[in-house]
Amino acid sequence: MSTTRPPGRDVTATRYGISRDELTVLLDGEPRYRVDQVWHGLYGRLESPEEMTNVPAALRRRLAAELPVSLEPVTESISDTGDTVKFLWALHGGAQVETVLMLYPDRATVCVSSQAGCAMACGFCATGQAGFTRHLTTSEIVEQVVVAARRARDGGRRVSNVVFMGMGEPLANEAPVWGAVRRLHDDIGLSARHLTISTVGIVPGIRRLAERDLPVTLAVSLHAANDELRDELVPINRRYPLEQLLDACRDFIAANRRRISFEWAMIDGVNDRASDAVELAALCRRLQPAAHVNLIPLNPTPGWPTPGTPPEGVRAFRDRLVALGVNATIRANRGTDIDAACGQLAARAMPTQSAHPVTLTTATAES
Numbered sequence: 346m347s348t349t350r351p352p353g354r355d356v357t358a359t360r361y362g363i364s365r366d367e368l369t370v371l372l373d374g375e376p377r378y379r380v381d382q383v384w385h386g387l388y389g390r391l392e393s394p395e396e397m398t399n400v401p402a403a404l405r406r407r408l409a410a411e412l413p414v415s416l417e418p419v420t421e422s423i424s425d426t427g428d429t430v431k432f433l434w435a436l437h438g439g440a441q442v443e444t445v446l447m448l449y450p451d452r453a454t455v456c457v458s459s460q461a462g463c464a465m466a467c468g469f470c471a472t473g474q475a476g477f478t479r480h481l482t483t484s485e486i487v488e489q490v491v492v493a494a495r496r497a498r499d500g501g502r503r504v505s506n507v508v509f510m511g512m513g514e515p516l517a518n519e520a521p522v523w524g525a526v527r528r529l530h531d532d533i534g535l536s537a538r539h540l541t542i543s544t545v546g547i548v549p550g551i552r553r554l555a556e557r558d559l560p561v562t563l564a565v566s567l568h569a570a571n572d573e574l575r576d577e578l579v580p581i582n583r584r585y586p587l588e589q590l591l592d593a594c595r596d597f598i599a600a601n602r603r604r605i606s607f608e609w610a611m612i613d614g615v616n617d618r619a620s621d622a623v624e625l626a627a628l629c630r631r632l633q634p635a636a637h638v639n640l641i642p643l644n645p646t647p648g649w650p651t652p653g654t655p656p657e658g659v660r661a662f663r664d665r666l667v668a669l670g671v672n673a674t675i676r677a678n679r680g681t682d683i684d685a686a687c688g689q690l691a692a693r694a695m696p697t698q699s700a701h702p703v704t705l706t707t708a709t710a711e712s
């Protein structure tokens with residue numbers, strides 16, 4: 346069994362919070378190769394200290410005690426189709442967050458939370474409706490990926506992509522998020538372009554991201570292409586209006602030579618009209634060919650009365666965008682039945698939850 350951190354213990358003294366230098370100090374007196382063994386066990390083989398059979402048993406016990414985990418599992422829920430798993434975790438201090446593992450035919454993606462709750466207050470989002478509790482540490486973020494990757498591996502799959510699209514605004518918790526990106530890239534070996542940071546439009550954060558030394562992918566939750574509507578749907582727009590956001594996106598593309606995704610949660614009668622498509626197309630043209638639109642049928646949440654656009658309306662909106670020269674796709678919803686889909690993460694257990702491991706199958710649906 347994993348050991349969780351006792352109250353009051355140093356937050357960095359967890360197995361995915363400790364740095365390699367700190368591990369070297371911790372292993373003082375051991376043969377020098379021990380640091381490599383333990384580090385590779387944690388990140389390369391995704392092992393707990395108890396599983397590191399190449400390490401003496403006494404040291405395994407010591408590592409387990411001195412490097413506790415930072416996530417306490419609460420429940421696991423699996424979708425009816427068997428290709429989406431949602432993990433609910435309790436954090437040190439009592440807050441809860443969620444992680445979602447999605448298996449596609451060609452890739453396995455983990456959607457991680459970067460904060461417990463969110464202060465951005467987007468009305469249609471279950472996380473925003475619940476308010477902000479606290480930032481997550483690098484350790485808490487990395488551990489979400491490690492545990493999900495172990496689950497994927499048990500089903501014969503390897504996690505290839507990580508998206509920071511769970512609970513929270515990643516660019517409002519920049520240093521721990523970047524610390525996690527570095528670990529995922531440097532130590533777990535994920536490609537930078539398969540690490541996606543999603544933001545609701547924190548302009549200074551986008552600009553700093555453009556200057557980082559890893560070319561991660563950027564997704565911007567746009568949802569409206571005029572300031573009046575966006576002020577309403579995404580309140581941070583009042584601080585960083587569309588013109589500023591577009592400038593930052595343009596600079597990001599220039600610096601990173603990477604395409605940007607605009608996420609568009611489709612809300613019936615609100616942002617799915619012909620005029621919305623025209624405005625969105627005009628905005629995308631200013632970044633072409635480096636903008637891609639992801640249409641996401643809005644998922645039901647308790648605090649938002651307006652339903653999502655029906656499927657035929659979503660397809661019509663996509664066709665309209667394509668006719669206007671925009672690269673647009675519809676994102677298939679995953680895990681709606683377990684509240685694991687976009688905008689639904691609110692850290693609560695579902696009746697279908699299981700505290701036991703479940704068998705994963707691979708979906709055939711397109712993303």
Ligand code: SF4
Nearest residue numbers: 463465467470473513
């Ligand atoms: S959509 Fe994203 S930024 Fe907005 S409230 Fe939800 S988690 Fe926060």
